[in-house]
Amino acid sequence: MKAFEESGGDKISCEQIKLSVIVPVYNVEPYIRRCLDSILAQTYENLEIILVDDGSTDRSGEICDAYQAKDGRIQVIHKKNGGIVSARTAGVLCATGEYTTFADSDDWVEEKACEAMVNTLKRYRPDVLVLGYKKEFAGFTEEYRQKLGEGFYRKDAFWEAFNRCVREKPFFTQPVDMILWNKAIRTELCRKYQAGCMEELGDNGDDDGVVFPCLLELENIFISAECFYHYCVRKKSVSWEPVNDSYDSCLLLARQLITACAGYGNRVGMDRNFLLYKLFYHLLLVVPGRFFNEDGCVLYPRMEAGSNIIVYGKGVFAGRLTEQIRRLRCCNIVDRIDRADVHRLDRIEERQYDYVVIAIFDSLIVSSTTELLKQHGVAPDKILCMEKEDLTWERLPQEVRSMMKEIWS
Numbered sequence: 001m002k003a004f005e006e007s008g009g010d011k012i013s014c015e016q017i018k019l020s021v022i023v024p025v026y027n028v029e030p031y032i033r034r035c036l037d038s039i040l041a042q043t044y045e046n047l048e049i050i051l052v053d054d055g056s057t058d059r060s061g062e063i064c065d066a067y068q069a070k071d072g073r074i075q076v077i078h079k080k081n082g083g084i085v086s087a088r089t090a091g092v093l094c095a096t097g098e099y100t101t102f103a104d105s106d107d108w109v110e111e112k113a114c115e116a117m118v119n120t121l122k123r124y125r126p127d128v129l130v131l132g133y134k135k136e137f138a139g140f141t142e143e144y145r146q147k148l149g150e151g152f153y154r155k156d157a158f159w160e161a162f163n164r165c166v167r168e169k170p171f172f173t174q175p176v177d178m179i180l181w182n183k184a185i186r187t188e189l190c191r192k193y194q195a196g197c198m199e200e201l202g203d204n205g206d207d208d209g210v211v212f213p214c215l216l217e218l219e220n221i222f223i224s225a226e227c228f229y230h231y232c233v234r235k236k237s238v239s240w241e242p243v244n245d246s247y248d249s250c251l252l253l254a255r256q257l258i259t260a261c262a263g264y265g266n267r268v269g270m271d272r273n274f275l276l277y278k279l280f281y282h283l284l285l286v287v288p289g290r291f292f293n294e295d296g297c298v299l300y301p302r303m304e305a306g307s308n309i310i311v312y313g314k315g316v317f318a319g320r321l322t323e324q325i326r327r328l329r330c331c332n333i334v335d336r337i338d339r340a341d342v343h344r345l346d347r348i349e350e351r352q353y354d355y356v357v358i359a360i361f362d363s364l365i366v367s368s369t370t371e372l373l374k375q376h377g378v379a380p381d382k383i384l385c386m387e388k389e390d391l392t393w394e395r396l397p398q399e400v401r402s403m404m405k406e407i408w409s
Helices: 032-038 060-070 086-093 113-124 157-168 186-194 210-217 247-268 273-284 316-328 338-347 363-375 399-409
Strands: 019-025 047-054 074-079 099-102 129-131 134-137 138-145 153-156 183-186 220-221 228-234 308-312 334-339 355-356
Touching: 019 060, 019 086, 032 047, 032 060, 047 060, 047 086, 047 399, 060 074, 074 086, 074 316, 099 113, 099 186, 099 273, 113 129, 113 220, 153 157, 157 220, 157 273, 186 210, 210 247, 210 273, 210 363, 220 399, 228 399, 273 316, 308 316, 316 334, 334 338, 338 363, 355 363
Parallel strands: 019 047, 019 099, 047 074, 129 220, 134 228, 308 334, 308 355
Antiparallel strands: 099 183, 129 183, 134 138, 153 220
16 A cells, blocks of 8 residues: 655754664674775765674774774774674664664665655654665675555554555565664664663564564554665575574564564554464574474475475575474485576476475565476476465464463463
């Protein structure tokens, strides 16, 4: 639903809006200069740039100090290593801008990003501004936009459109993503939930722990189709590292999301199925092994133990799913492919595999992948993806179901 309308707020000049830009920094010496240069090159100059050196052991902290010396808008905070949540919290507690946005220190932003953001903030005065972003892989870049249409939404209209998207679209469709760095949030709102975010979450759900409750409390929101932020995929970054069973952090996040929903969800009318999707999303991403049993995997009910499978996908989830399958020895992995090497299917005989398992969350990519696999001769009954009807409240781990009953009762 497009919902363009003026906010009716006070008319103020663009230059009167100060935007706080918070950059957590930890051992990113090869990338930090590119990030900071892109921020300093912004055509909009009324910025407060807060660099939080989270106990770096390389020269990242020194580089931050050097940039502070040459630009008075930069403030550097040096602190003991505490993780991404504590670094962002340290930054937002010092922020004095009306709105706050974030950048990861190994990413970069196009020079008109802040100008475009502030122009929208000036015109509509939203509690939250959401943009798209560009995802940079080795050799190519993809644009990602929100599933909801561009425009200004007041609370009721936003949740009506949000819930309709949850109901009508395939599983794992997020009407609005839960990323922090492609948003500008009123600083007092951002501070409230960033400061309340548990440091123990680490890199598992740290964005959701802030964005999710901010969405529940907002009075209005602007969704933009513009994409200025470049998220640079590095397979040596924290999010790509194999994880041990970080079940405790998943349970902490589950409690935080359920508590937020119990407090605001009923009032704003958020479809509770979205909470279900988020709980499954993080559990699947971090601890996919929790969904395997002696019969196979509840994520893909037709994938029985002992099946010969080809895993399609080379993202974080696909890597961790593959790792769990190999560790548990529940299936035999014939190959692992993605769009770049899907042609390998042409050399694999159909009798060599039982299924091609699409290990991807994004429903649009799943749909296009299904068609691609058919073009390469994969029979439809051999293509497996996660289906909405297969992931129900009853299939969540017992600890999460008990938590839901305790908090929501």
